[in-house]
Amino acid sequence: MKSYRLDVVSLVPQVFASLEEFGVIGRALKAKIAELHIHNPRDFTTDKYHKVDDMPYGGGAGMLLKPEPIFKAVESIPLQKHPRVLLMTPQGKPLSQRDLFRWSVNHDQLILICGHYEGFDERVRSLADEEISIGDYVLTGGELPAMSVITGVVRLLPGTVGKSLSLVEESYADDLLDHPHYTRPAEFRGMTVPNILRSGDHGAVSKWRQKQREIRTKQRRPDLYEAWLTKQSLLKLKMESSEINPRQFRIGNEYEIYPDW
Numbered sequence: 001m002k003s004y005r006l007d008v009v010s011l012v013p014q015v016f017a018s019l020e021e022f023g024v025i026g027r028a029l030k031a032k033i034a035e036l037h038i039h040n041p042r043d044f045t046t047d048k049y050h051k052v053d054d055m056p057y058g059g060g061a062g063m064l065l066k067p068e069p070i071f072k073a074v075e076s077i078p079l080q081k082h083p084r085v086l087l088m089t090p091q092g093k094p095l096s097q098r099d100l101f102r103w104s105v106n107h108d109q110l111i112l113i114c115g116h117y118e119g120f121d122e123r124v125r126s127l128a129d130e131e132i133s134i135g136d137y138v139l140t141g142g143e144l145p146a147m148s149v150i151t152g153v154v155r156l157l158p159g160t161v162g163k164s165l166s167l168v169e170e171s172y173a174d175d176l177l178d179h180p181h182y183t184r185p186a187e188f189r190g191m192t193v194p195n196i197l198r199s200g201d202h203g204a205v206s207k208w209r210q211k212q213r214e215i216r217t218k219q220r221r222p223d224l225y226e227a228w229l230t231k232q233s234l235l236k237l238k239m240e241s242s243e244i245n246p247r248q249f250r251i252g253n254e255y256e257i258y259p260d261w
């Protein structure tokens with residue numbers, strides 16, 4: 001299978017080196033599940049000083065990224081069949097697990113444009129299919145947001161994460177947060193592992209975990225809990241009218257865990 005292609009347009013390419021070297025994502029890149037290419041707009045400047053920014057028309061503090069080097073960098077990228085261009089900006093749509101899943105399934109290439117300094121020329125926006133924010137706070141550049149998208153997408157690609165079940169049960173996969181996890185020792189500084197997890201009763205463990213997920217979500221993210229409740233009741237109605245075979249959510253590859261996306 002062809003590798004998933006990730007192209008980042010950034011003035012600080014060094015930031016992305018750690019992705020190649022370490023952890024789950026490093027392994028996925030080495031295994032050619034995905035490939036990462038960094039493009040520096042500075043390499044696409046034509047003036048003597050390799051100038052990538054300039055003063056804003058109309059005045060005001062700070063410099064803006066010029067459009068030409070960014071356009072040229074993006075236009076130099078070889079395209080696969082189903083590319084998607086993302087512009088990382090605090091004005092974008094808040095990133096969600098749903099987006100990561102959508103890009104991992106519907107596309108075979110992401111082009112991530114990172115803003116930097118005080119901002120960029122408005123015309124850069126016309127390059128993007130989507131503008132993405134990772135939260136209501138402003139960073140110095142789009143590099144960390146782009147890395148969030150990259151790690152989030154690559155871990156969903158088949159072959160990156162060992163067991164598809166771990167994707168099924170984790171936070172956000174079906175609107176509930178994750179349950180608590182414990183490993184040895186059974187007692188640590190007076191804090192003990194719940195007995196049920198040591199009982200060997202898989203049915204009981206599974207019930208406990210589900211209950212914990214519901215409790216946690218209700219406490220920490222009432223918005224997600226409400227959405228989950230609504231979805232549950234819709235699902236119940238559909239099942240009662242036998243539109244759905246419940247087993248379809250548990251078998252096959254991990255993508256079937258997102259039935260109505």
Ligand code: ADE
Nearest residue numbers: 088089090133134139145
């Ligand atoms: N660039 C600077 N801050 C950002 C944010 N919160 N999300 C995406 N891109 C950004």
